[in-house]
Amino acid sequence: MPGVTHGVGRAPANIALVKYWGKRDEELNLPVTGSLSISLGRLGSAVELKPTGGPTDAVWLNSAPLPLNSAFAKRASAYLDLFRPTPGHWYEVQARNTVPTAAGFASSASGFAALARALDDLYGWGLSTRELSILARLGSGSAARSLEHGFVEWQAGSEPDGMDCFAERVAAEWPALRVGALVLCSDEKPIGSREGMKRSVETCGFYREWPGRVAEDLALLKRAIAEKDFAALGAVAEANALAMHALMAATRPPIVYALPETVAAMRAVWAAREEGLGLWFTMDAGPNVKLLFDAQDEAAVRARFPAVQVVAPFA
Numbered sequence: 001m002p003g004v005t006h007g008v009g010r011a012p013a014n015i016a017l018v019k020y021w022g023k024r025d026e027e028l029n030l031p032v033t034g035s036l037s038i039s040l041g042r043l044g045s046a047v048e049l050k051p052t053g054g055p056t057d058a059v060w061l062n063s064a065p066l067p068l069n070s071a072f073a074k075r076a077s078a079y080l081d082l083f084r085p086t087p088g089h090w091y092e093v094q095a096r097n098t099v100p101t102a103a104g105f106a107s108s109a110s111g112f113a114a115l116a117r118a119l120d121d122l123y124g125w126g127l128s129t130r131e132l133s134i135l136a137r138l139g140s141g142s143a144a145r146s147l148e149h150g151f152v153e154w155q156a157g158s159e160p161d162g163m164d165c166f167a168e169r170v171a172a173e174w175p176a177l178r179v180g181a182l183v184l185c186s187d188e189k190p191i192g193s194r195e196g197m198k199r200s201v202e203t204c205g206f207y208r209e210w211p212g213r214v215a216e217d218l219a220l221l222k223r224a225i226a227e228k229d230f231a232a233l234g235a236v237a238e239a240n241a242l243a244m245h246a247l248m249a250a251t252r253p254p255i256v257y258a259l260p261e262t263v264a265a266m267r268a269v270w271a272a273r274e275e276g277l278g279l280w281f282t283m284d285a286g287p288n289v290k291l292l293f294d295a296q297d298e299a300a301v302r303a304r305f306p307a308v309q310v311v312a313p314f315a
């Protein structure tokens with residue numbers, strides 16, 4: 001569009017309560033199953049995008065230029081390849097994460113969702129949230145869930161072109177819901193989710209059980225959300241995360257993200273629950289643990305986990 005020189009976009013990070021693990025199409029990031037997440041309010045990414053003269057893309061993260069061979073810059077450039085009006089049309093990408101990098105929340109989902117919004121703004125496409133979810137998904141599967149706040153359900157869809165594979169907001173507010181990040185290790189993970197889930201689909205003997213399990217868990221989670229039943233929400237989220245980690249462990253060669261500290265945190269959650277505290281956890285493809293609890297229990301949770309970083313998703 002004449003006169004338009006830059007585009008901006010923002011998006012929240014999200015954490016899945018019923019997980020996505022496995023694709024039916026590697027290129028389009030089409031998942032085998034649906035999934036359902038909670039967005040993390042103000043924690044997320046902001047992206048500013050400008051066409052530049054080149055000779056390459058320039059990618060900045062939190063005001064620092066990134067080497068073009070860094071993982072983030074390579075993924076951003078590969079994603080932008082899908083949208084260049086002509087080959088050799090370069091962009092400057094200024095990305096800012098409001099997810100503290102050490103908080104253990106994935107920033108790739110919010111990063112690609114914010115980049116999709118920035119492209120839409122730059123080119124004046126005026127895309128719907130559903131269309132933006134489809135575009136963000138091409139960068140990272142879980143980015144499909146980062147276009148909305150609150151609870152978000154990503155539909156697996158069945159069309160080969162993925163046009164029915166997008167995420168939408170679940171109509172529910174839950175102001176007392178809290179997510180707590182326990183950062184146990186911030187080293188780079190041994191295997192990324194793209195490679196890990198591919199390996200699980202190909203080699204995990206009981207991957208075939210997973211779609212049925214997810215369908216049941218999605219139904220339970222949606223009922224828990226509709227009825228504001230926190231114990232039911234916590235129970236299904238924790239069980240689903242453990243089932244995903246069991247799939248990972250049964251992959252060949254095995255994928256185990258948990259460290260001794262992860263197992264200790266899980267046991268501490270179970271001990272707290274034995275004593276009557278309403279506390280559950282979830283975990284993604286890494287060793288860090290995310291706690292799920294109600295605002296009324298925040299002091300008790302902080303007493304047990306002094307290093308916890310608390311997020312209020314509906315604040």
Ligand code: PMV
Nearest residue numbers: 016019020141142193284285
């Ligand atoms: O979107 P990806 O490729 O980063 O995969 C995300 C996978 C999990 O975080 C483990 C689960 C999920 O649903 O977010």
